[in-house]
Amino acid sequence: MSRATTAGLVRGGAFAAAGIAFPFVFHAAWIVNIGVLTLMYAALATAWNLFSGYTGYITLGQAAFFGLGAYTLGITFEHVGVGSGYNPFYALPLVGAGIALVSVPVAWIALRTRHMTFAIVTLTLLFIVQQLAFNLRSLTKGSTGLMLPTPRFPIDSYDTPFYLAMLALLLAGLALCWLILRSKLGLMLLAIREDEEKARGLGIRVTGAKLIAWSLMVWLSAMVGGVWAYYLTFIYPESSVDPLVMIGAVLMTFLGGRGTLWGPTIGALVLVPTQQYMITKLGASQLYLVGYSAVFMVVLLLLPRGILPSLRGAIDSRRERRRTHREPVVREEAHA
Amino acid sequence: MSAALLEIEGLTKRFGGVTAVGDCSFSVPEGSVTALVGPNGSGKTTAFNLITGYLRADAGAIRFAGSSIRKPNPVSLARRGLTRTFQQARVFPDLTLVQNMVAALQQPWRAALRRAVRKPEQARALELLEEFGLARLAEERAGNLSYGQKKLLEFAAVLMADPRLVLLDEPTAGVNPLLVDQIEQRIRDLNARGLTFLLVEHNMNLVMRLSDPVVVLDHGTKLAEGSPDVVRTDPRVLEAYLGG
Amino acid sequence: MHQVIQAIILGVLVGGIYALMASGLTLVFGIMKVINVAQGALVILAAYLSYALFSHVHIDPFVSILIVTPAMFVLGVAVQLVFVRSLRGPDGSELSLLVTWALALGIEGVLSVIFKTTYRVTSPSYADSSWSVFGYRISEVRLFAFVASAVLLVLLSLLLTRTRFGRAVRATVQNPTAATLLGVDANRVQTLSFGLGVSMAAAAGAVYGVIYPFNPGSHYDLISRLLSIVVLGGLGSLGGAVFASLGMGVIEAIVAVEISPVWASFSFFVVLLAFLLVRPQGIFGVRERVL
Numbered sequence: 001m002s003r004a005t006t007a008g009l010v011r012g013g014a015f016a017a018a019g020i021a022f023p024f025v026f027h028a029a030w031i032v033n034i035g036v037l038t039l040m041y042a043a044l045a046t047a048w049n050l051f052s053g054y055t056g057y058i059t060l061g062q063a064a065f066f067g068l069g070a071y072t073l074g075i076t077f078e079h080v081g082v083g084s085g086y087n088p089f090y091a092l093p094l095v096g097a098g099i100a101l102v103s104v105p106v107a108w109i110a111l112r113t114r115h116m117t118f119a120i121v122t123l124t125l126l127f128i129v130q131q132l133a134f135n136l137r138s139l140t141k142g143s144t145g146l147m148l149p150t151p152r153f154p155i156d157s158y159d160t161p162f163y164l165a166m167l168a169l170l171l172a173g174l175a176l177c178w179l180i181l182r183s184k185l186g187l188m189l190l191a192i193r194e195d196e197e198k199a200r201g202l203g204i205r206v207t208g209a210k211l212i213a214w215s216l217m218v219w220l221s222a223m224v225g226g227v228w229a230y231y232l233t234f235i236y237p238e239s240s241v242d243p244l245v246m247i248g249a250v251l252m253t254f255l256g257g258r259g260t261l262w263g264p265t266i267g268a269l270v271l272v273p274t275q276q277y278m279i280t281k282l283g284a285s286q287l288y289l290v291g292y293s294a295v296f297m298v299v300l301l302l303l304p305r306g307i308l309p310s311l312r313g314a315i316d317s318r319r320e321r322r323r324t325h326r327e328p329v330v331r332e333e334a335h336a
Numbered sequence: 337m338s339a340a341l342l343e344i345e346g347l348t349k350r351f352g353g354v355t356a357v358g359d360c361s362f363s364v365p366e367g368s369v370t371a372l373v374g375p376n377g378s379g380k381t382t383a384f385n386l387i388t389g390y391l392r393a394d395a396g397a398i399r400f401a402g403s404s405i406r407k408p409n410p411v412s413l414a415r416r417g418l419t420r421t422f423q424q425a426r427v428f429p430d431l432t433l434v435q436n437m438v439a440a441l442q443q444p445w446r447a448a449l450r451r452a453v454r455k456p457e458q459a460r461a462l463e464l465l466e467e468f469g470l471a472r473l474a475e476e477r478a479g480n481l482s483y484g485q486k487k488l489l490e491f492a493a494v495l496m497a498d499p500r501l502v503l504l505d506e507p508t509a510g511v512n513p514l515l516v517d518q519i520e521q522r523i524r525d526l527n528a529r530g531l532t533f534l535l536v537e538h539n540m541n542l543v544m545r546l547s548d549p550v551v552v553l554d555h556g557t558k559l560a561e562g563s564p565d566v567v568r569t570d571p572r573v574l575e576a577y578l579g580g
Numbered sequence: 581m582h583q584v585i586q587a588i589i590l591g592v593l594v595g596g597i598y599a600l601m602a603s604g605l606t607l608v609f610g611i612m613k614v615i616n617v618a619q620g621a622l623v624i625l626a627a628y629l630s631y632a633l634f635s636h637v638h639i640d641p642f643v644s645i646l647i648v649t650p651a652m653f654v655l656g657v658a659v660q661l662v663f664v665r666s667l668r669g670p671d672g673s674e675l676s677l678l679v680t681w682a683l684a685l686g687i688e689g690v691l692s693v694i695f696k697t698t699y700r701v702t703s704p705s706y707a708d709s710s711w712s713v714f715g716y717r718i719s720e721v722r723l724f725a726f727v728a729s730a731v732l733l734v735l736l737s738l739l740l741t742r743t744r745f746g747r748a749v750r751a752t753v754q755n756p757t758a759a760t761l762l763g764v765d766a767n768r769v770q771t772l773s774f775g776l777g778v779s780m781a782a783a784a785g786a787v788y789g790v791i792y793p794f795n796p797g798s799h800y801d802l803i804s805r806l807l808s809i810v811v812l813g814g815l816g817s818l819g820g821a822v823f824a825s826l827g828m829g830v831i832e833a834i835v836a837v838e839i840s841p842v843w844a845s846f847s848f849f850v851v852l853l854a855f856l857l858v859r860p861q862g863i864f865g866v867r868e869r870v871l
Contacts, residue, residue: 058674058678106853109853109856109857110856112856112860113811113856113860113861115674116609116615116673116815117811117815117856117862119674119677120615120808120810120811121811121852124807124808124811124849124852126804127804127845128849128850131842131843131845131846131849132846135842135843135846182451183448183451183452184438184447184448184449184452185448186452187431187435187438187452187453188448190428190430190431190435190439191428191431194428194429194431195427195428197390197410198426198427199439201388201410201419202419202439202440202493202494203410203411203412203415203419203440203442203497204411204439204442205411243800244685247678247685251678254678286692287689287693289685289692290686290693292685292689293684293689294686296681296682296685297663297679297682297686300679301679
């Protein structure tokens with residue numbers, strides 16, 4: 001095993017251990033609740049990054065799949081029954097896979113278009129799913145909203161199972177990203193991000209690679225939506241297909257660093273607690289929205305590359321300076 | 337002359353009212369270094385883009401390695417052994433040189449989850465980089481290379497997949513003279529080993545030294561085709577170049 | 581049949597207003613490859629301005645166009661200078677999508693603080709009157725709104741074809757580099773066009789508030805339609821935006837009477853997806869050049 005691999009595994013293991021220990025150390029319900037939300041956003045941001053960060057195609061439709069996951073679980077509860085307690089969690093991978101499968105043909109159409117159009121078309125998906133949630137009343141109960149049975153978890157640690165479920169999804173997402181970044185698929189995705197036309201000229205199957213990353217993104221997002229629905233036990237169209245949730249995940253990815261492994265998680269760790277603090281301080285959603293947009297602007301305009309890449313850039317340039325100090329590198333000059 | 341590896345017949349492309357390539361026919365014999373030359377704006381790069389599927393032709397037939405290519409598509413053409421470089425050197429700037437090389441290997445899907453750069457692939461990449469004089473930069477980001485080095489890297493990378501025909505778009509444009517010699521030498525070596533080239537090139541001395549046959553385009557149509565000596569003395573060619 | 585024709589009339593009238601908003605959006609994209617997601621929020625902002633002018637100073641909403649539009653032009657110029665101009669580099673376009681989205685959230689937040697989230701509608705005395713032509717009902721405000729949009733669109737096209745500024749704009753759309761070499765001040769063209777795009781939203785917003793009830797959150801509904809329109813029309817194509825707006829108006833109106841109003845906007849999104857399957861570049865769009 002190479003040194004980088006070991007370091008990666010150690011980092012991941014430490015993060016997982018700290019994550020698991022957290023709710024048992026701080027068991028106040030409100031803290032665990034913030035933990036659930038932080039992990040939820042971290043998982044969503046990691047999923048978003050898995051597609052958009054690695055391929056360079058920005059999708060604005062993630063909330064659609066989050067909502068589909070939430071509703072699919074809710075509807076299954078209503079009409080089929082997925083058991084109670086922990087059982088619904090075990091059904092989630094299947095629910096997510098089903099949604100991912102359905103999303104692939106749509107993504108294929110959307111991917112026929114180029115970057116900007118793609119972003120807009122995926123945004124359209126969000127509105128399509130929201131409309132479906134409003135209109136398919138026999139399934140979704142429309143704007144009245146759908147009630148899920150409340151699981152009988154012990155009151156004093158009610159949040160913990162959801163916390164662990166979100167953590168499991170985040171870890172799954174991180175593991176996927178880590179594997180992909182080290183694999184040939186990752187190489188293909190990065191090539192697409194850097195120069196898609198060139199990648200095609202080399203025979204890289206760009207659409208297939210993008211679709212794989214896409215379906216993983218959908219799979220994760222839908223599962224996160226499912227856990228979220230089960231946690232809140234009440235979903236309605238505006239809350240479960242909420243552009244704000246997705247834009248939050250995007251913002252966290254940008255803050256932490258697009259295309260990096262840990263960036264989205266770091267972004268969520270910084271922003272979600274801040275966000276929750278702002279909600280309690282500023283109260284009702286109105287001023288909060290203004291603050292949110294201000295933070296968003298600041299991140300995008302001042303730190304567009306994100307925390308991790310900026311740090312790495314700083315470290316690299318320092319190392320470079322030290323090296324050029326010792327042995328000047330002679331490079332051929334181009335006269336282009 | 338040996339059999340044609342690539343045959344172009346009646347290739348036509350119009351942009352609005354302008355005919356960029358009009359009823360253009362030529363062929364690239366297997367094992368040759370064929371050059372496509374012509375004054376600026378004569379449709380050379382457009383022809384390249386049509387052949388490699390980056391542009392859709394309005395009319396014309398393309399045959400590669402004996403089978404006709406109905407709808408050229410860069411991905412499938414590359415996987416069948418027809419690959420190209422671009423006029424402005426295009427590499428993946430954030431990937432290292434070795435990663436750039438390995439990315440150009442055409443993997444089947446079942447290899448997608450294998451390690452990005454495997455040992456034998458690394459060895460092959462280093463070997464090629466060595467030939468192109470880039471081995472000491474193997475772990476650099478490609479974005480840090482000089483323009484000429486990027487051209488070399490792009491050239492080296494397309495060789496990773498063992499193509500049958502390489503289309504080089506201005507391989508020496510904007511490159512310093514030392515590197516030009518190196519690129520020329522690489523083309524000669526590879527050609528001697530059986531690789532076929534089609535190149536667009538402005539450096540006429542290089543073309544005349546290196547290529548046979550030479551195809552001359554003017555205003556999107558073929559003006560002349562033949563050995564360098566024949567083309568050089570063709571009055572129509574002289575007129576096209578000098579008469580403007 | 582009667583119902584369908586009535587629906588088509590309604591659809592065209594509605595489409596005209598969307599055409600005004602969408603042309604601003606697509607114009608800005610054509611010039612600087614920026615999608616202004618805040619276009620919907622700016623429409624709503626203008627609707628509130630016009631609403632405030634009407635309810636406090638009793639200025640007719642159609643007259644208020646003359647006040648709201650220049651004011652929002654200035655705002656647009658400011659937004660371009662502060663937020664949009666700094667977005668350069670390869671990711672600039674995509675970043676602009678998010679920056680303008682943040683701007684939309686900010687506008688929504690400020691409006692919610694000032695006006696709360698109750699629905700408003702600007703209702704001048706003639707708001708509910710209509711004419712009857714061959715048995716078809718034509719609402720007065722909708723016709724006024726359509727005429728106002730049409731006049732503004734004609735003015736826009738005159739501006740683009742007959743003036744020096746228009747020539748600079750068109751040159752920039754076709755080839756930014758060449759335009760710069762020919763002495764076009766790209767920065768100035770971009771800033772002014774962004775202002776122009778926003779003032780189209782403003783003019784449309786002033787009349788929007790007369791026709792539809794709105795609240796600060798209404799911008800999502802607007803922008804979802806506007807984005808679909810500009811993609812369907814072909815990003816950057818003014819004619820495409822107008823054409824797609826009318827198409828959307830008609831499709832939605834027909835679905836509303838023939839099937840159900842709740843499926844109206846849904847059906848348009850589906851039409852968009854189906855269309856992209858055949859023609860990814862939109863009706864009048866050109867494929868984004870890659871080489």
